Amino acid sequence: MFHDIPDSITTVMADLEGRDARDRADGTPRLERLRQVPRDTGRFLALTIASAPPGPAVEVGTSAGYSALWLALGCRASRRRLTTYEILPAKAALARATFAAAGVEDVVDLVEGDFVLLDEPGAVAFAFVDAEKDVYLAAYERLIGRLQPGALLLADNVLSHAEELADFVARVDGDPRVDAVTVPIGKGVLLARRLP
């Protein structure tokens, strides 16, 4: 997977990493910034989605599609599709361009809108939550009933935004339907596994 990343994906990832770094340095307003996961987290996402049981994957919070590119690599390795949700039309437009340029439309579907309102029923084998912090709990409640046995759910920023996400982390940690652990990679990733 990491040893044969297509040039089209490598090129788009490098462009997005450059833009994200500039966003953080030049005072770009928060809603316009890409705010994407660090590269290490991206690799972690690719490995975990490739290791999840068979079945569809969901991402909440696409931005320009950087994390979805890593997830797309894992989707190809594990023969599944990713549906990724982005609420802001401008970000969804960037993501559409990302997916076309990277050539990942064979495994990635973009839905423009609010995941909490648009989410559809159906089993999920992998989920990644990386939206506004006040969306995490609602997204979890939407997803937990859909997670098939052994499914993995990941959520970013649980260390960088520990205070804002305390209720969410407590909810997942205390939920007898999952085992969960915080992985100190990047900004802190909560990793939960749906029990049989």
Ligand SMILES: C[S@@+](CC[C@H](N)C(=O)[O-])C[C@H]1O[C@@H](n2cnc3c(N)ncnc32)[C@H](O)[C@@H]1O
């Ligand atoms: C931190 S950024 C996502 C970064 C992306 N995962 C990456 O690493 O490339 C969060 C994104 O979630 C989007 N968002 C926030 N609330 C949402 C919701 N309810 N449904 C879908 N997207 C949402 C925001 O517009 C923003 O683009």
